Every structure is written in structure tokens, then in C-alpha cells.
Amino acid sequence: MMNEMLSYLPKGFSIFGLEIAFYAIIILFGALMALFLSSFEARKEGYSWDFFVTVFIIAFPSGIIGARLWYVIAEWQKEFGWDNFAQIFRIWDGGLAIQGGAILGITAGVLVVVFLRRGMNPLQAVDFAVPNILVAQVIGRWGNFFNHEVYGMVVDRSSWSFLPDFILNQMVDNLNNPEFIDVPLFLVEGILNLIGFLTIVHFIFPLCKKHNAYCVGDGLGYYLILYGAVRSILEPMRNPTYIMGTEVGASFVMAILFIVCGIVLIVTNHVITNFRTKNYRKKGSLK
Template identity: 35%
Template sequence: MNTIDRVAIHIGSIQIYWYGIIIGMGVFIGLWLAMRESKHRGLDKDLFVDLLIYAVPISIISARIYYVIFEWSYYKDHLGDIYKIWNGGIAIHGALIGAVITTIFFARSRNISFWKIADIAAPSLILAQGIGRWGNFINQEAYGDVVSRQFLENLMLPDFIIDQMFINGAYHHPTFLYESLWNFLGFGLLLLLRRVNLRQGEIFLTYVIWYSIGRYFIEGMRTDSLMLFGEFRMAQVLSLSLIIGGIILLVVRRKMGYSEKKYLDI
């Protein structure tokens, strides 16, 4: 059974992991798209470079903190492992929380609407998330329940994916792939919605709702979920909250007239 080595490049004693390469690829592709769109929307094309200088490290730290909090039963006895993010163990919800908080303060400092920045960034975010899930694939994490090899073959998956899903003596649902494909579909949807000229903030809220719907159902298949009170899957609790909150915000902002500006007009 051939599995993919987590280390992509060896330079002497230095090891460069696929996980970091893939995450970095997602970030830079997302940045390029955001810079391209910001120019069309009348913003400085370097705005998102400045934002990422703050958002990337804060998001990585918040993603790791989020993960460690819900896996404290392990990390309390392995404090030296807390910083080893190259082995996996960063939670996307934690990263998004850090990114949103950073963007709110950044937008205020530049006297720019948070919603304007968020709308431009939304397609980049979901595309980067779709790419980033392949880092989980390399690390053999974020996988689902046990399935047969025949099940995976019936999905017409290439052998390199099927082989990588052989973990701890059994084949598993490639939930990383399900979420990656869901995110890529969401990316296409958001690009289409840009042309519809929705009101300010609605592209970002659509991203939040779309991603959360997919995550809610896919999370139910996973075997490595972070648990709340030992009974509830934290990602499902948060996803359901974001779906409800996103819909409420969409309705309230329209009813109260908070979103009169259109995306293509700003």
C-alpha cells in the first residue's frame, strides 16, 4: 500500500511539509484573486497584502488555539506538541474567527467598510479552504467512517486517493474530498452572484451559509470531530449557529435598510 510522504522536500536537516505547501498555495491563490477584484472595486490592490500580513499569523494562532482547547485532554500532558502545527491540528472555524476579528479592526483603521472587504474576500476564502483540505488528505486526517475499498472504487476515485484513505488498517470516507468539492462549488456560486449585483455584505453572508451547510452534514461523517461537553460535535453546533445567524442577518439587513448599497456599485 503506497501512501504519500508528508515531507515534500528534504534540505539537509530541514524538512518542508506538503501540508504547509498546500496551505500556502491556497493563501497565495486567494490573495491573487482578492487583489484582482479589489482593483475592479476601486480599492488599492495592495490592500489585501497589508491585511494578510496581520490576518495570516493571527488566523493560524487562533486556529491552533481553537483546536488545542477542544483537545486539551491530550495537550495538557504534551505541552511541547502545541506548536507543532505541521503535524496538522488547526481548526478552520478558529482560523475564520481570527480572520474576521482581524478584518474588522483592519477595516476600521483604513476607514473602509468591513462588508466591502468581506464581499471581495469571500470567493478567495472558500477557494483557499477547498485547496487547504488537500493538506488534510496528505496528513491522513479529517477522514470519515470506515468503508470498503469497493465503495471508494465505485466513486471512481484514483488509486492515490484510495490508497491514502487506508488508515489504521481500514478504508475511510474521504470527507476531505467531499468538503473540498463543496467549497469549489461554492466558489463558482459566489463568482456567479457577483454578477447578480447583490447588496453589500450578501456575498460574504452567502459564503458563510453555504460553507456551514456543507460542513454541518460532512462533519457528521467524520471520526475526529472536536467535541463540546463530550456529546456534541463543535463544528456542527457552530455551523448550525452560523446558518441561522447568516439567514437572520440577510433578512434583517434588507428589512432595516442596512444594505442599500450594491456590490458592483461600491
């Protein structure tokens, strides 16, 4: 299918013989945008602009490694194997699983705040930074567009005629049948991620704070729930050619786990916070 795609948009460009992939540039731009938004939120609360720079320097490459590892593990038998081991390192050809990137990237970022970049409550840092990962994912999905990845089922082109031709032409499934295209799931997911980001930052956080239902650190839980929901909806719509792992799909299973973990994290965070608050008040009343 990949060879049959109508592709008039290049995957990148060359400078002095060095191939530069749009995929890499777009992912980096998305990550830098998340860094800017995180720094902006931290600055509003009195922290320095450069607080998250150290976090970014470690968390971003960790996220790339996590994304690649998750993809390689899920696709080991179909795409890699010991006979094709060198292919593991060719990330510019595509093959990054966002869920794996989120897990390792967030973990690395939290560890940096705890052990190296002290001066901020790690849970506060999570709330400043984690929701912005959705913005990075919105932008990063356009890297999939240039790399010809993240497609849905084959449908009639007319059902998506509201999209510009430069997108539709990239989605053509077979040159012999240009009236049929793959659903641009990269675009659908990007839009849903943007809605998720706006929902967390401009609706959930303000509403919870207004009704005293917010605990520092909830941002991670809300991210996992919303992104898990997005992926659990979209994975069954994915073209079977691009489903990772088993027939059910490793990404779908992970999406459900994201939702469950998100709920558990929020509930646990509230239970612990309420316990500490009551304990603090009890000690204060004894003085």
C-alpha cells in the same frame, strides 16, 4: 489507526536538515490564491492591487492562530492538557480547525480595514475577500490529505473505485484489510467548498444585484451559511476517531451556529441598509 495507514506519499521534505511539511506549503498556497482573487476583484472596482496585502499579512497568521486555538480548546482533554503543553505549538503535525481560523482571520481582516488600511468600505472589503476563503479551503484540504486527516466512516474500497489509487491507498484503514478505506471527507468537502464559492460569486451575487436584493456586506453572511451547511452535512459522516470535542462534535455545533449567524447577518444588513436608504430619501425630499 494512524500507524496502520498505508502511506507511500511523504508528509514533506527536508532542506539542509529543516523539515518542510506539505501541509504548511499547501495552506500557504491556498491563502495566497485567496489574496490574489481578492486583489483581482478590488482592482476591477478601481482599487490598487496591493490593498489586501496589508490585510493578508495580519489576517492570515491570525487565522492560523484562531484555527489552532479552536482545535486546542476542543481537544484539550483528549490530546493536550498541562502535561503536554508544548504540543500546542506543533501545528506542523496537524490540528487546525478551519472554523476557528475563519472567525479570527475575518475579524482581524475587518479590523485592519477599519483602523489601518482605510480607503475602502469595510463591508465592500468583506464582499471582495470573504467568499475567496472557500477557495483557500479547497486547496488547504489537500494539506489534510498529506497529513492523514479529515476521514469519514470505513467503507468498502470498491464504492470509491472511481478515484485514483494514490488517493485510495492513502485512505486504507488497516493494512490487514486493504479492501476497506476511510471515506475521503477532505476531498468531498473540497468539492463542496468549490461549489459554494462558484454559487456565491457567479450565481447569488449576480442574481441578487439583478433583482435589487443585494446589500454590500452580504458576502460574509452567504459564506457562513454555505460553509456551515457543508460542515453540518459532513460532520455526521466523520470517523468518530476524528470528531472534535463532545460526542455531538464541536465542529457540528459550530456549523449550525455559522448558518444561524449568516442568516442573522444578512437580515440585519438589509434592515439597516433599507432604513438608511429610506431616511436618506426622506431627508432629500425635505430640501
